[in-house]
Amino acid sequence: MAANPMSQFDVYRIGPEIKVGAFDISFTNASLFMILSTVSILLIFNLGSKKNSLLPNKIQLLAELSYTFVSKMISDTAGSKAKPYFAFIFSLFMFVLFCNMFGMIPYTFTVTSHIIVTFVLAAFIFIGVTVIGFIKHGFGYLKLFVPSGVPAVLLPLIVVIEIISYLSRPISLSVRLFANMMAGHTMMKVFGGFVISLGIVGGWLPLSFSVALTGLEILVAFLQAYVFAILTCIYLNDALNLHH
């Protein structure tokens, strides 16, 4: 079982089966790591916001730096109108980041390596952004699909392309994160398997690869969380400041 690089993505029930109607909402290892991530986020940021000292301690500095990092990211990409959505984007970034980072610990489960999780997040963002766009601009939001300065001959084609690209946003957003996580973890597992199968003689090369990949994957874990958050900001920017 351990040789299968995909077995790390298996979801299994922890504890009894819980059913609500026809739906199975049992507590699984995915649920466990979601709870772990959220609890550690809340713990860190609660500790980081408890005391208000003029000279922040380490955990306060961490919380405040993350705060300013995300707030700068939002104001850079979506402007000042996006301020009400700061808490959501902050939670989103932190959640994805912590889930990704928890996945980097051996024998853990990576929540974001499941397409259903990332798709739910992306679909929520997509629907939310679309609703915000229609609330802010009414049917004028549809102008998003009609870029200015395009020759009238090309317009039907462009509009179709724009609509397709808009509709593919949740898919691209979710698949990007999911595929990155899955590919990275699979690759690490495969190289880890090489270490065993090649033994003491040939195992050193895949081992060194594994070490390098771990560093790369930590980078990817951060980067994908960042990309996820910044794409959300960009979509939000389209909805808030309509100028295409």
Place this chain on the structure above:
Amino acid sequence: MFKKIYFQSIFFSFFFTREAFAAESGGMPQLNPEFWVSQIFWLLLTFGIMYLVLSKLILPKISNNLESRKSQILENIEAAEKQREDSDKKLKEYDEIISKSKLEANSIFNQVREKVLKDISSKREVLDKQIDNEISDAEKEIDTLRKNSAEKINKIAIETSSELLQKLIGAEVNNSSISAIVEDLSKRNGDKYYGN
């Protein structure tokens, strides 16, 4: 060598993984919908709770902290600026006072010096006059004394010599003859005693 091992390992890995896949009869566990509802439910639950706690409790506190720090730093900078201005002003005032008081001290010193010099000169004049007077008085006295002294000495000499003679000889001598002799002697010896 390394290349060979690398390619070999990839080859072997395909071999192994295929075997493993065959054994698991799985593909991607992500596409197995068995726990999708559970994952969605727990995702919404945990993320929702986290979002609520973060947005209602924690993030406002952090932003508050940041704002208060910012404002405190700004206030401190302002206060420092103000104090610097104050100290600059005070330094200027101090300099002014110093230069003013220097001028004043100079003028006072000059006035006092002039006054003192005047006083000294006037007092000196008075003293000079007094001294001159006293000197002239003394000179007059000396002159009178000198004039009188010769006569007195002559008189004393005459009287003493007459008394001497009386005691020595026991005879009464005519005063006039003695005075003639004394005068003669004093004239002769006058040069010796007075130097004139």
